[in-house]
Amino acid sequence: MAYDKFTILKSSAVPLPIENVDTDQIIPARFLKATERKGFGDNLFRDWRYNPDNSPKQDFVLNNPIYSGKILVAGKNFGSGSSREHAAWAIYDYGFRCVVSSFFADIFKGNSLNIGILPVQVSPAFLDKIFTAIEADPKAEIVVDLPAQTITIAATGEQESFDINSYKKHNLTNGFDDIDYLQAMKGEIAEFASKSMY
Amino acid sequence: MSKVPATLFDKVWDSHVVRKIQDGPDVFFIDRHFIHEVTSPVAFLGLENRGLKVMFSERTFATADHNTPTINQHLPVQDPLSANQLKALETNSAKYGISHWGLGNPKNGIVHVVGPENGITLPGMTIVCGDSHTSTHGAFGAIAFGIGTSEVEMVLSSQCIMQPKPKKMRINVNGQLGKGVTPKDVTLYIISRLTTAGATGYFVEYAGEVFRNMSMEGRMTVCNMSIEMGARGGMIAPDETTFAYIKGREKAPKGEAWDKALAYWKTLKTDEGAAFDAEFTYDAADIEPMITYGTNPGMGMGITRHIPLAAEAGGSKSSYEKSLDYMGFHENDSMLGKKVDYVFIGSCTNGRIEDFRAFASIIKGRKKADHVTAWIVPGSHIVEQQIKDEGILDILTEAGFQLRQPGCSACLAMNDDKIPAGKYAVSTSNRNFEGRQGPGARTMLASPLVAAAAAVTGVVTDPRELIA
Numbered sequence: 001m002a003y004d005k006f007t008i009l010k011s012s013a014v015p016l017p018i019e020n021v022d023t024d025q026i027i028p029a030r031f032l033k034a035t036e037r038k039g040f041g042d043n044l045f046r047d048w049r050y051n052p053d054n055s056p057k058q059d060f061v062l063n064n065p066i067y068s069g070k071i072l073v074a075g076k077n078f079g080s081g082s083s084r085e086h087a088a089w090a091i092y093d094y095g096f097r098c099v100v101s102s103f104f105a106d107i108f109k110g111n112s113l114n115i116g117i118l119p120v121q122v123s124p125a126f127l128d129k130i131f132t133a134i135e136a137d138p139k140a141e142i143v144v145d146l147p148a149q150t151i152t153i154a155a156t157g158e159q160e161s162f163d164i165n166s167y168k169k170h171n172l173t174n175g176f177d178d179i180d181y182l183q184a185m186k187g188e189i190a191e192f193a194s195k196s197m198y
Numbered sequence: 199m200s201k202v203p204a205t206l207f208d209k210v211w212d213s214h215v216v217r218k219i220q221d222g223p224d225v226f227f228i229d230r231h232f233i234h235e236v237t238s239p240v241a242f243l244g245l246e247n248r249g250l251k252v253m254f255s256e257r258t259f260a261t262a263d264h265n266t267p268t269i270n271q272h273l274p275v276q277d278p279l280s281a282n283q284l285k286a287l288e289t290n291s292a293k294y295g296i297s298h299w300g301l302g303n304p305k306n307g308i309v310h311v312v313g314p315e316n317g318i319t320l321p322g323m324t325i326v327c328g329d330s331h332t333s334t335h336g337a338f339g340a341i342a343f344g345i346g347t348s349e350v351e352m353v354l355s356s357q358c359i360m361q362p363k364p365k366k367m368r369i370n371v372n373g374q375l376g377k378g379v380t381p382k383d384v385t386l387y388i389i390s391r392l393t394t395a396g397a398t399g400y401f402v403e404y405a406g407e408v409f410r411n412m413s414m415e416g417r418m419t420v421c422n423m424s425i426e427m428g429a430r431g432g433m434i435a436p437d438e439t440t441f442a443y444i445k446g447r448e449k450a451p452k453g454e455a456w457d458k459a460l461a462y463w464k465t466l467k468t469d470e471g472a473a474f475d476a477e478f479t480y481d482a483a484d485i486e487p488m489i490t491y492g493t494n495p496g497m498g499m500g501i502t503r504h505i506p507l508a509a510e511a512g513g514s515k516s517s518y519e520k521s522l523d524y525m526g527f528h529e530n531d532s533m534l535g536k537k538v539d540y541v542f543i544g545s546c547t548n549g550r551i552e553d554f555r556a557f558a559s560i561i562k563g564r565k566k567a568d569h570v571t572a573w574i575v576p577g578s579h580i581v582e583q584q585i586k587d588e589g590i591l592d593i594l595t596e597a598g599f600q601l602r603q604p605g606c607s608a609c610l611a612m613n614d615d616k617i618p619a620g621k622y623a624v625s626t627s628n629r630n631f632e633g634r635q636g637p638g639a640r641t642m643l644a645s646p647l648v649a650a651a652a653a654v655t656g657v658v659t660d661p662r663e664l665i666a
Contacts, residue, residue, distance in 0.1 A: 019517040020394055020494050024631040029610040033265070033279035035239035035286045037347075047633045052619070075517065077395040080428065080494070081631060082610075083330040084237065085346035106364075106398055106430055107330060111346035165362065167222025177348070179248070182356035185217065185225065186253070189358055192216045193254065197462065198229045198323055 003116025005175040009098055009144040010154070012069035014061055015134045021074055022081035023108060027090045029082075040086055041093030062094075066138040070097045073130050073142075077101075079108025088112045098144050100151065102127040113168050114177065120144060120151055126160045129153060146173060203469035206435050207366050207401050210341045210466065214324045216358060223360040229323040231257055231353045232309045233296070235287040236264045236612070237328025241351035242290040250355040252294040257357060259318060260291045260298040263308045264612045268575050268602035271301050280613065294354075307578020307604045310334040310546035314418065315580050317447030321436035321463040326353060331546045331628060333424040336433035337417035338440055339466045341401070343431040364430050365399055365475040368468075370406035373482035378662040380556060381416030382548060382626065382645035384408060385423040386488035386498040388480065393512070394496040398428030400476060403468060408482050409434050414443040415552035422547045423628055426495040435467040487661055489533050490630050490643040493521040497630070501648065501660050505531045524632050525640050526620075533642070533658045540623035541572040541653040542635070543646055544602075545609035548626035549577025551584045553646040558590045560650035560664050566598035567656030573615055574599055575607040597654070611636045624652040 031043040049060050056063040072091065078101040079087065088111040091099065097117060102124045104112075112119045122130070133140040133153045141154035146169060152159040164172075171177060182189070204212075217225040233241075238260070245252070252258060265280035275281040284301065291298035299305045305312060310331055313319040319335045325342035326332060328350045335342035349359045369388060389396075402424050409417060417434050424432030441460060444450045451459045486500030499506070507529045508518045522528060527536075543549075543557050554576070566572060574594060576582040582604055585591050591601055608615040609627035611634070617623045619638025626649050630641035644652075647661035654664070 017514075017516075018520065019514050022494065022629075022631045024610075024629070024634050028633050028637070029264075029612045030637075032236050032612065033277075033283055035283055036243060037240045047637055052637065075514065077398075077428070080394050081330065081425075081629060083328060083332075083344035083346055085240075085328075085348060088346070103395055103398070105395070105428060107344055107346060107425075111348065114346060114348035165222060167219055167360075178360045179244075179250075179348075179352055179355060181360065182225070182352055182358055183250070186356060189216055189225075189227070189253070189356055192227055193357060196227070196229065197459075198257075198320065 003175060004097070006097065006116060006118050006146050006172040008146065009070060010141055011071050012139045013071035013073045013100070013130070013134055013142050014067045014069055015131055016061055016072060016074040017131055019075035020077045020080055023079055023084050023087035024081055026079070026087035027084065032084060032086050037089055039093070040090035041095065044090040044094045070095060071100060071142050071144065072096045073100045073127070073134065075101065076103040076124065078104050080105040083107045085111045085115065088115050088117055092117055100127070100130065113172065116172065118144065118146060118172060120162045122151060122160050122162060129158055203472040205366055205468045205472045205474065206339060206403055206433060206466055207341065208472070210322055210324065211363055223362045225358050226361045227324065227358055228326050228353050229257065230259065230318060230325045232313055232325070232327035232332070233258060233260045233287070233350065234264055234309050234327070234329065235262050235283040237347050238290065238350055239283060239286045240347050241354060244351040245355055252296065252354045253357050255295040258296045258354065259313070260287055260296050261306060261309050261312055262287055262300045264606045264610065266301055266605040267613050268573070268605050268607050268615055271603045304579050307580065308546045308549060308606055310422065311549055311577030311581065314338065314414070315447065315578060317444055317450030320444065320450070320459070321440060322466050326359065330425045331422050333429070333431040334418050334422040334546055336421040336424065336431050337414060339433055339436035339463070341431065341433065344425060364401040367397055367400040367402045367429070367476040368474045369402055369404050370477070370479040371408040371482055372406045372479070373408065375408060375482045375485065378487050378647055378665055379485050380645040380647060381412055381419040383485055383488045385420045386490065386495070386643060387485045389423065389427045389496050390488070390498040391480070392427045392478070394426060394494045395428045397424070400429050402429045402432040404432055404434050405468070410437065413552055414439060415550040418550065419547055423495065426628060436463050487645060487648055489648060489658060491525065491527055491533055493524055493630055493632050495628065495630060495643060497521065498643065501533060501658070505529055505533070534660060536658045537622060538570060538624050538652040538657055539621040540617050541570055541649050542575070542608045542623055542625040542627060543649050544573065544575030544577065544607050545627035546577065546606070547628045548646050549575060549581065551581050553626065554581070554585050554590050555588070556646040557650045558593045560647055560661060561597045561599070561654060562593045564597055564654040566653055570653055570656050572599050572653050573602060573608055575602045576604045578604050608635050610634060617641070624649050624658065
């Protein structure tokens with residue numbers, strides 16, 4: 001699945017200072033019934049975002065017009081639970097391109113990188129600084145520079161660097177995916193398979 | 199020159215690396231790929247859009263489970279979206295020559311139940327599925343883990359995924375489990391100690407006396423929930439218990455192939471002196487029947503204890519309070535005696551025959567509490583048949599329970615089996631997340647014994663009080 005190339009993202013951010021946000025919250029199971037990848041953004045954080053009668057919950061951050069942007073900033077251990085890639089699709093479809101947290105669950109992190117969302121893991125102290133900056137100014141601009149592997153709070157200049165596997169970085173900056181890579185080595189895979197015990 | 203001691207995980211992982219990418223992931227070969235109706239349709243669409251084929255259809259197995267009803271499975275599926283996904287799995291499987299166990303097929307059931315019981319899951323294999331509880335198959339000494347839909351497309355088209363090798367953790371539990379303490383309690387105990395993020399980035403090997411003495415069903419329950427502490431997967435070295443379970447199953451090796459496989463399987467253990475990146479050791483005597491009180495599987499405790507104070511619980515106070523508020527519980531509450539509205543026994547965690555035997559051991563000679571709705575859902579048709587053959591169905595019926603048909607059911611409530619908002623469920627499944635069992639549902643995770651005790655008393659009850 002092709003996605004937009006990721007290089008430098010400057011944007012305001014949406015704060016979600018909750019820990020252990022699991023993928024059932026990001027998109028509940030009852031919205032996984034589609035056979036095509038579209039429309040998942042409408043149900044992003046469905047049960048935190050809407051009342052049972054489908055009216056928006058006023059106290060949920062996505063319903064607060066003072067917050068917007070392509071960056072979601074969340075508490076530690078974001079994306080735990082189910083392997084459903086639909087969670088990453090919903091985040092992407094809603095318009096986020098980057099999720100910042102002090103800790104990510106493994107499968108969610110992998111799914112995000114595979115579909116063009118950059119998960120940026122920062123220190124707990126820097127995460128607090130971002131939340132503070134957004135509290136001071138809901139339009140506070142965050143700069144995520146993938147080539148330089150840095151994240152900066154524009155107003156204060158505070159900066160931290162983040163890790164990313166160089167292969168994944170190359171893919172994201174060029175809009176490539178793993179399937180392209182694997183298709184180019186099918187001969188090698190077939191030979192490997194022919195020697196497999198099973 | 200002597201060889202460097204290797205772990206079980208190293209042995210299986212390293213033998214499946216097709217290519218190592220400098221500063222990148224390994225190109226990792228997959229022996230068995232399970233697919234189901236929810237996470238595969240977009241992957242098949244991706245194949246079609248790219249004009250790709252399934253590279254090894256004989257290594258791929260499809261079963262319908264997440265969306266399937268648990269009553270009247272002979273009738274058309276009512277929910278049009280569910281019916282559409284089930285149809286897509288059937289159509290895609292037929293188009294690409296993939297074995298498909300749909301509704302009505304005698305081998306149908308939950309993917310992580312039918313893989314092992316049909317001998318598809320074997321020691322030393324690499325197994326993936328678009329479902330996080332694929333870690334279940336690690337009970338056989340396989341490397342098994344959940345993947346996303348992009349990876350499902352990768353495996354369909356190339357039989358490989360791109361995966362950095364995780365770090366290694368060993369968890370030892372030694373000693374003897376006490377009365378009423380089951381494998382589910384062992385795993386809930388470990389997760390309560392490590393938290394839901396405690397094993398993120400690791401692959402776990404479970405070792406020690408408790409796992410050596412455990413049945414295959416019990417080992418599957420433990421490995422199943424490895425994902426709930428953040429681990430990519432968990433595994434247990436295969437032994438005589440493993441070999442005895444596999445022998446004679448439909449797709450297991452036979453004759454000479456069996457002898458050859460067995461000789462290989464016996465090499466699958468961690469060498470003396472092999473290094474782990476992290477190691478934890480627990481004493482079986484410290485483990486009680488467990489129950490969760492919060493909204494993630496790490497929020498569990500011994501059933502006789504009190505809910506921890508926010509200050510003791512770790513993590514952010516507001517997230518902790520949000521969780522207790524959702525559950526309608528308070529710090530320092532006792533869980534014993536809390537009213538239970540629903541009981542669910544089933545799922546890929548506790549939907550195997552041993553779980554129904556345990557459930558029935560407490561139900562026998564008692565009656566279902568009037569106000570409790572119980573959903574008793576076997577993990578597969580084979581388990582359903584065992585329940586009937588062993589007389590468990592008679593015990594259930596006499597106590598006022600009904601047996602449903604196999605599927606994932608109320609574990610994730612994608613079908614009609616949803617716990618209503620605000621109601622309390624004791625569930626043998628794997629997740630107590632907000633809304634997991636239906637919008638507003640309140641889930642307490644526990645063993646089949648705790649579920650049985652709740653089903654007959656109507657409140658959270660220590661099962662040890664009901665064991666003769």
